Amino acid sequence: MDSAPAIKKGKSMSPVIPWVLRPGNAVLVFMQEQFNKIFTPLLNPFYFLGAITFFFCWILFITGAYLFLYYNMDPKGSYESIQYLTLDQRYVGGIMRSLHRYATDGLMIVILFHVLQVLFSDRFRSHRWLAWVTGVIILPITWFAGFTGYFLVWDDKAQMIATETSHIFDILPISSEPLSRAFLVNDTLNPVFFFFLNFGHIALPTLLLILGWVHVMRVTRPLISPPWALGMPIMVLLLAISLIKPALSGQPADLSKLVGTIDIDWFYMAPYPVINVFNLDATTVWFLFGGFYFIFVLLPWLVPGHRASDDADAGAGSVISGIDDIGMDAADLIAQRLEETSAQKVPRGVAKVTLKDCKACDLCLEVCPFEAISIDPRSDDMPYSTEATINPSLCGECGFCVTACEFDAIEMDGWTKSTFLGHIEALFSATNGSKPKVMAFVCERSIDMDSIIDKEKKRLIGMDDVAVMILPCIGVISPALVEYSLKAGATGIVAVGGRALDCHFRAARRRIQAGMEGDPSPFYVERMNQDNIKVFLISRFKGEELLRDIKAFVAETAIDKKEEV
Known part of the structure; x- marks a missing residue:
C-alpha cells in the first residue's frame, strides 16, 4: 500500500450553525423538507430564490417598458393614461399592468424569504459578507422602487401615500420648504415631481441590476433564471392572477378631499398602519428604521462565530x-x-498554497466554488510559468482544492x-x-x-x-x-x-x-x-x-x- x-x-x-440561528434554521430546514416532498429537491423553490428574484426582475423590465410607452407624466394625465391601459387595452395593457403589479409583490416576497434563508442557513458571514451587505441594500431599494409605482397611478391610494410619506420626509434637509406643502391643494402639485418620480422608478431598477451583479460576482456559475419547469408555472400563475383579479385604480386623487377607506398592498404599505396605530412621529420612524437597518447590515460581524x-x-x-x-x-x-x-x-x-510544491496544474481552479483561486505569473524560480494564488477574503473554507491537488501544494x-x-x-x-x-x-x-x-x-x-x-x-x-x-x-x-x-x-x-x-x-x-x-x-x-x-x-x-x- x-x-x-x-x-x-x-x-x-x-456546532456548525451559531446558537442564535439554530431555532430559525430548524424551521427553515423543516419548510424546505416539506417543499421537497411537493416539488422534489430539483425543483424546490427554496433552492432557487435568487434565480426567481432575477426572473421577476425580467418580467418587471419587460412590462414596465410597455407601460412607459403610454404613461403621461402629468398630475391629470397620469391617471387617465393608466386608466386607458387598464380599461381600453384590457387584454394587453391591462394584463401588462397586472403582471407588473403582481411581479412586484412576488419580487418582494421572494427577496424577504431569500434574506431569511441566507440568514438562518448561516450563509452571510466571513467570505459571504459582500453578498449579504449588497442584498440588504437591495431590499429597501426594491421596496422604494415598487413604492414609487403607486405614486405614478395618482389615485386615492397614491394620495394617501403622498401625504403620509411627505410628513416623514419633512424632517430631512432635502428641500428649502417642507415636502408636505406640495400636497396641500391640487394647484400646488408640480408636473416636475412626476417626472422625477418616473425617472426614479426607472433608475432604481437599473441600480438594482448593478447591485445584483455585485451580489453574485463572488459566486462561480450563479443562477440568474430558474429552471423552465419552475419558471413556466410561475409565469402561468401570474397570468392567471392577472386575469382573475386584474390590478385596478381607485378614484382619481383629489387633494381638496380627505381619503376614505382604501385597500393597501401589505408588501409595500405595511409601515403606514403601524405608524398610525402607534402614533409615531417622523423622528421615531427614522430612528427605528435606521437602527434596525444598521444592525441588519452589520449582522455578519455581530453574529458569534469565527473562522478557524x-x-x-x-x-x-x-x-x-x-x-x-x-x-x-x-x-x-x-x-x-x-x-x-x-x-x-x-x-x-482558509486554504493556503505551498508555492514550492505548486506545479501549476490548474486543478484547484476548476473545483473552487467561490472564484477564490487565480492562476498568476510565477513569482519564484521554479520551472513553471504560472502558480496558483488563493485570495483569503474569498475563500469559503470548503476544502475542495485541498484534495484536488495531486502535489500536496494546498493545505487548510x-x-x-x-x-x-x-x-x-x-x-x-x-x-x-x-x-x-x-x-x-x-x-x-x-x-x-x-x-x-x-x-x-x-x-x-x-x-x-x-x-x-x-x-x-x-x-x-x-x-x-x-x-x-x-x-x-x-x-x-x-x-x-x-x-x-x-x-x-x-x-x-x-x-x-x-x-x-x-x-x-x-x-x-x-x-x-x-x-x-x-x-x-x-x-x-x-x-x-x-x-x-x-x-x-x-x-x-x-x-x-x-x-x-
Whole structure:
C-alpha cells in the first residue's frame, strides 16, 4: 500500500450553525423538507430564490417598458393614461399592468424569504459578507422602487401615500420648504415631481441590476433564471392572477378631499398602519428604521462565530508522518488516537498554497466554488510559468482544492491531501476492535451527527464495521480519497451529503450545472458507476432512515465480496 505522509489531529467539532440561528434554521430546514416532498429537491423553490428574484426582475423590465410607452407624466394625465391601459387595452395593457403589479409583490416576497434563508442557513458571514451587505441594500431599494409605482397611478391610494410619506420626509434637509406643502391643494402639485418620480422608478431598477451583479460576482456559475419547469408555472400563475383579479385604480386623487377607506398592498404599505396605530412621529420612524437597518447590515460581524484561520492555535497539533516508514506499532498508536478523536474532527480554515510544491496544474481552479483561486505569473524560480494564488477574503473554507491537488501544494488548517489519506490509512490499520469494512464520508452540515454516530466507538450507530470521516462537504471527496480507501481495505464507500441544492458550498449546484452543460471534466463521486460506491443526499430529519439504508448497503457489499472470493 502507498505511504500516507501525514496524520494530523484536528480541532474538536463545534456546532456548525451559531446558537442564535439554530431555532430559525430548524424551521427553515423543516419548510424546505416539506417543499421537497411537493416539488422534489430539483425543483424546490427554496433552492432557487435568487434565480426567481432575477426572473421577476425580467418580467418587471419587460412590462414596465410597455407601460412607459403610454404613461403621461402629468398630475391629470397620469391617471387617465393608466386608466386607458387598464380599461381600453384590457387584454394587453391591462394584463401588462397586472403582471407588473403582481411581479412586484412576488419580487418582494421572494427577496424577504431569500434574506431569511441566507440568514438562518448561516450563509452571510466571513467570505459571504459582500453578498449579504449588497442584498440588504437591495431590499429597501426594491421596496422604494415598487413604492414609487403607486405614486405614478395618482389615485386615492397614491394620495394617501403622498401625504403620509411627505410628513416623514419633512424632517430631512432635502428641500428649502417642507415636502408636505406640495400636497396641500391640487394647484400646488408640480408636473416636475412626476417626472422625477418616473425617472426614479426607472433608475432604481437599473441600480438594482448593478447591485445584483455585485451580489453574485463572488459566486462561480450563479443562477440568474430558474429552471423552465419552475419558471413556466410561475409565469402561468401570474397570468392567471392577472386575469382573475386584474390590478385596478381607485378614484382619481383629489387633494381638496380627505381619503376614505382604501385597500393597501401589505408588501409595500405595511409601515403606514403601524405608524398610525402607534402614533409615531417622523423622528421615531427614522430612528427605528435606521437602527434596525444598521444592525441588519452589520449582522455578519455581530453574529458569534469565527473562522478557524483566526484562531491562535489554528493548525496546531501533532503530526505523525509515514505509516509505512514508522512501523506497525506507530500505526496502532495512530489508530488509537483516531479512535479517541478523529471521528469528530473537521479541518477548517482558509486554504493556503505551498508555492514550492505548486506545479501549476490548474486543478484547484476548476473545483473552487467561490472564484477564490487565480492562476498568476510565477513569482519564484521554479520551472513553471504560472502558480496558483488563493485570495483569503474569498475563500469559503470548503476544502475542495485541498484534495484536488495531486502535489500536496494546498493545505487548510494544516491538512493536505496526504493528511486525509493518512487518516484513512489509520482508520483501517487499527488492531483493537473490529476492522472497518466500509468507509463513510459525511458532510458536517448534512445531518445531526449525534443521530448517526456512536461517540464512544466513533463509528456509525450499530455499525462497528463502518469507519467515519466527517468532511466540510462531500465535494472534498476526490478520486484519490476513494481509491485510497479501497486500497486500505474498504469493500465499499458511502458519501453522505445534504439535499441536492442545499449544499452550503454550492457543490451540488455546480454538479447539476456541469451535468446540464455536458461537462465531464470535474470529478464528482456520484459519477463513479460502481456498485460499491453509494451516495446519500438526505434531509437532516432522516437519521434513522439513513442508518437503515447504509446498513443494507454494507450487507450488499459483504455479499458481493464473498461472491468475488
